[in-house]
Amino acid sequence: xxxxxxxxxxxxxxxxxxxxxxxxxxxxxxxxxxxxxxxxxxxxxxxxxxxxxxxxxxxxxxxxxxxxxxxxxxxxxxxxxxxxxxxxxxxxxxxxxxxxxxxxxxxxxxxxxxxxxxxxxxxxxxxxxxxxxxxxxxxxxxxxxxxxxxxxxxxxxxxxxxxxxxxxxxxxxxxxxxxxxxxxxxxxxxxxxxxxxxxxxxxxxxxxxxxxxxxxxxxxxxxxxxxxxxxxxxxxxxxxxxxxxxxxxxxxxxxxxxxxxxxxxxxxxxxxxxxxxxxxxxxxxxxxxxxxxxxxxxxxxxxxxxxxxxxxxxxxxxxxxxxxxxxxxxxxxxxxxxxxxxxxxxxxxxxxxxxxxxxxxxxxxxxxxxxxxxxxxxxxxxxxxxxxxxxxxxxxxxxxxxxxxxxxxxxxxxxxxxxxxxxxxxxxxxxxxxxxxxxxxxxxxxxxxxxxxxxxxxxxxxxxxxxxxxxxxxxxxxxxxxxxxxxxxxxxxxxxxxxxxxxxxxxxxxxxxxxxxxxxxxxxxxxxxxxxxxxxxxxxxxxxxxxxxxxxxxxxxxxxxxxxxxxxxxxxxxxxxxxxxxxxxxxxxxxxxxxxxxxxxxxxxxxxxxxxxxxxxxxxxxxxxxxxxxxxxxxxxxxxxxxxxxxxxxxxxxxxxxxxxxxxxxxxxxxxxxxxxxxxxxxxxxxxxxxxxxxxxx
Numbered sequence: 001x002x003x004x005x006x007x008x009x010x011x012x013x014x015x016x017x018x019x020x021x022x023x024x025x026x027x028x029x030x031x032x033x034x035x036x037x038x039x040x041x042x043x044x045x046x047x048x049x050x051x052x053x054x055x056x057x058x059x060x061x062x063x064x065x066x067x068x069x070x071x072x073x074x075x076x077x078x079x080x081x082x083x084x085x086x087x088x089x090x091x092x093x094x095x096x097x098x099x100x101x102x103x104x105x106x107x108x109x110x111x112x113x114x115x116x117x118x119x120x121x122x123x124x125x126x127x128x129x130x131x132x133x134x135x136x137x138x139x140x141x142x143x144x145x146x147x148x149x150x151x152x153x154x155x156x157x158x159x160x161x162x163x164x165x166x167x168x169x170x171x172x173x174x175x176x177x178x179x180x181x182x183x184x185x186x187x188x189x190x191x192x193x194x195x196x197x198x199x200x201x202x203x204x205x206x207x208x209x210x211x212x213x214x215x216x217x218x219x220x221x222x223x224x225x226x227x228x229x230x231x232x233x234x235x236x237x238x239x240x241x242x243x244x245x246x247x248x249x250x251x252x253x254x255x256x257x258x259x260x261x262x263x264x265x266x267x268x269x270x271x272x273x274x275x276x277x278x279x280x281x282x283x284x285x286x287x288x289x290x291x292x293x294x295x296x297x298x299x300x301x302x303x304x305x306x307x308x309x310x311x312x313x314x315x316x317x318x319x320x321x322x323x324x325x326x327x328x329x330x331x332x333x334x335x336x337x338x339x340x341x342x343x344x345x346x347x348x349x350x351x352x353x354x355x356x357x358x359x360x361x362x363x364x365x366x367x368x369x370x371x372x373x374x375x376x377x378x379x380x381x382x383x384x385x386x387x388x389x390x391x392x393x394x395x396x397x398x399x400x401x402x403x404x405x406x407x408x409x410x411x412x413x414x415x416x417x418x419x420x421x422x423x424x425x426x427x428x429x430x431x432x433x434x435x436x437x438x439x440x441x442x443x444x445x446x447x448x449x450x451x452x453x454x455x456x457x458x459x460x461x462x463x464x465x466x467x468x469x470x471x472x473x474x475x476x477x478x479x480x481x482x483x484x485x486x487x488x489x490x491x492x493x494x495x496x497x498x499x500x501x502x503x504x505x506x507x508x509x510x511x512x513x514x515x516x517x518x519x520x521x522x523x524x525x526x527x528x529x530x531x532x533x534x535x536x537x538x539x540x541x542x543x544x545x546x547x548x549x550x551x552x553x554x555x556x557x558x559x560x561x562x563x564x565x566x567x568x569x570x571x572x573x574x575x576x577x578x579x580x581x582x583x584x585x586x587x588x589x590x591x592x593x594x595x596x597x598x599x600x601x602x603x604x605x606x607x608x609x610x611x612x613x614x615x616x617x618x619x620x621x622x623x624x625x626x627x628x629x630x631x632x633x634x635x636x637x638x639x640x641x642x643x644x645x646x647x648x649x650x651x652x653x654x655x656x657x658x659x660x661x662x663x664x665x666x667x668x669x670x671x672x673x674x675x676x677x678x679x680x681x682x683x684x685x686x687x688x689x690x691x692x693x694x695x696x697x698x
Contacts, residue, residue: 002224008150008162013213016029027041028138038114039131041109041135043109043229046107054106057111060125060128061112061113062083083369089128091406092129092188095178096129096178097143100136126149130213138221146218146221147185148217152202155171173192175206176188181214189509191507193463196529207521237293243288244297256308270488306492309473317481319490328538333345333347334346342359344456345453350485351440352437352442353435360459364603380415382409382433384432384435407443415454418464418465420459420460433446440469440486440491446467447467454549458551468484470531470534496514497514499512501535503539558603558610560601561614566598569598592617624684632652632692641659642659653691655691658691
C-alpha cells in the first residue's frame with residue numbers, strides 16, 4: 001500500500017492510504033512513533049435543505065485496546081461515551097477543519113478518527129489532526145486545505161517540537177497550532193505564565209515545522225488526490241435578495257445605531273431586529289409565500305446587519321454602544337455572595353454574568369481517569385454550565401455538551417498553573433461556573449469568577465487570573481481591525497474568536513477559532529498585545545474587590561491534616577481486614593486517606609476531631625526507642641509481669657523482676673489494672689516486643 005513519510009521532530013511521520021475503510025470517500029492512517037490513527041471521511045450524496053449552517057460532524061474515538069488495556073469495570077468492558085479528553089480532541093479537529101470548507105455547503109460531512117495504537121509517548125491528537133486534513137485533501141469532498149498541526153513545548157529557554165508525554169511534564173508550554181502554509185487556523189494552549197512575545201515565537205516556530213508536514217500531504221494529494229465533487233450550496237433567489245435589500249438597506253443603520261443608543265440591552269435589540277424581519281416578511285408576503293422564501297428573507301436581513309456592523313467598524317471604528325475598539329464593557333465584581341459555599345465569585349461584564357463557586361474536599365474525592373494513559377487522578381476540576389435562560393430561551397435541560405466541556409477545560413487550563421502544590425495544599429478542588437446571562441465570552445468571565453471564588457475561599461493561589469475575548473473584522477483586501485471584548489453581532493458576524501487568559505505576569509491559556517481560511521502571525525501578535533492591556537485592566541478592577549487570597553480557609557471547608565508515617569507501619573494503622581482504621585473513622589467521624597508510601601491525610605469538618613485522629617494514627621505508627629520514658633497504663637496482669645499501654649495500640653511488658661528495686665512475690669502487690677506508672681524502654685527484642693522497667697517519674 002502507498003506510504004509517504006518524513007522525519008518530524010526526530011520521529012518519522014508515516015501516512016498510508018488504500019489499506020483500510022475502502023467504502024469511505026477516503027481513508028488514511030497516520031503513524032507517529034508507534035502511535036497510529038485511522039481517519040475516514042464520508043459526504044452525504046443529498047444536501048440538507050432544512051438548515052442554514054454547514055453540517056460537519058467530527059468524532060475522535062479512543063479504544064483501550066490501542067494501549068493494550070481492558071476496561072477496569074467488572075461489569076462493563078465496552079467503552080462508553082467519549083472521555084472529556086476525547087471530546088476536546090474532537091473539538092480541536094472540528095475547529096481546525098471547519099473554516100476550510102466552502103461557505104454555505106449543505107451536504108453532511110462526517111470525519112471519524114480512531115486511535116488504533118498508542119505508544120504512551122506520542123499523543124494521538126497531533127496525528128489525528130494531520131490525518132483529518134490529509135483524508136479530506138485527497139478525497140472528492142470540497143476542502144480548501146491542506147493544513148497541518150504540531151505541538152510546541154518550552155523546556156527551559158528552548159522551544160521543543162512535538163514533545164513526548166514525559167517531556168511535557170517539564171514544559172512551561174503546551175501549545176497546539178493548526179495552520180496552512182502562511183496562515184494560522186486554530187490555537188489551543190496551556191501555559192505557565194508565558195509572555196506574549198514568547199507565544200508569538202512559539203507560533204512562528206510551529207508554523208515553520210507545519211510547512212514540512214503540509215509538503216508531505218501535498219505529495220500524497222499529487223499521487224492519490226481525487227477530483228472534487230460539486231457540492232450543493234444554499235441558494236437564495238436573486239430577485240428576493242434585491243427586494244429585501246431595497247426595503248431594508250436604509251433602515252439597518254438606524255436599527256443598529258439609533259439616536260439614543262441601547263446600552264447593555266441585547267434582548268431589546270434582538271426583539272427590534274425580530275420585529276423588523278416580520279415587517280419585511282409581511283410587506284413581501286404576497287410575492288413570497290413559501291416558508292423557505294420567508295426564512296430566506298430573514299437570512300438576507302441577517303447578512304445585511306453583519307455587513308453593516310463590519311463596515312461601521314472598518315470605516316468609522318464605530319462599535320455597537322459606541323465603544324472604542326479596545327474598550328471593555330462595564331464591570332461588576334463581587335465575592336462571598338453565597339452563605340454556605342466554601343467560596344463564591346460573581347463576575348459581570350456588560351450583559352455577561354457568571355457565578356462561580358468553589359468546593360474543597362478530601363484527597364479521596366479526586367477524580368479517577370481511565371483512558372489510554374495509565375489510570376490517573378485529577379485533584380482540580382472546573383465544570384461549566386450554560387443555561388437556556390441565560391440567552392432568554394426555552395430549552396430542555398440535558399447533560400453537558402461538547403461546548404460546555406470545552407469551555408470548562410479552557411478555564412481549568414487558565415487556573416491550573418496558579419494553584420498551590422498538592423504537597424502544601426492537599427485538598428481536592430472543584431469549581432462550578434453557572435452562566436446566568438450570556439452576551440459574549442462566558443468562558444473568560446468564568447476565569448475571572450473562578451479566581452474570585454478561590455481567593456474568597458482562602459485557597460492560596462499564586463496570583464489572580466482574568467480572561468478576555470478578542471475579535472476581528474476584515475475587508476478581504478488586507479484591512480483589519482482587532483476588537484477587545486466582543487459581544488453578540490461582533491462575535492456572530494466577526495472573523496475571529498481569540499480567548500486569552502492569564503495573570504499579571506503572563507498567559508496561562510489560549511484558544512483561537514476563525515471563520516476565515518487562516519490568520520497571519522501579524523494579526524495574532526497584535527491581538528495578544530491588545531489582549532494583555534485588557535487583561536491587566538480587568539485584574540486591576542478585580543483587585544479593588546479582593547487583591548489576594550484570604551488569610552485562612554473558609555470555616556465551612558473541611559480541615560485536613562497530612563503527615564508521613566513509616567511505610568512499615570501502614571499495615572498496623574489499617575489493621576486486620578481494615579479493623580483499626582475503621583475504628584478510628586467511627587470514633588472521630590473523619591475520612592482517612594493512606595498510601596503505601598506512608599502518606600496519611602485525615603479530613604474532618606471538625607478541626608479538633610481531625611487533630612485527635614491524626615495523633616491516634618501517629619501513636620500507632622510511632623516507633624519505640626530504647627531509653628524512652630513513658631507514663632503507661634497497666635492493662636493486664638500476668639503471672640510473670642504486667643502489660644502496660646504506652647499509647648493507644650502500643651503495649652510493652654514489665655517482667656516481675658523489673659517492677660521494683662526489691663524482690664516482688666506477686667505482681668498485684670505492686671500494681672493493679674488501671675494504674676498509671678512511669679516506665680522505661682529497656683529492650684526491643686528480635687520479634688519487635690517491647691520490654692519495660694519501672695523507673696522514676698519524668
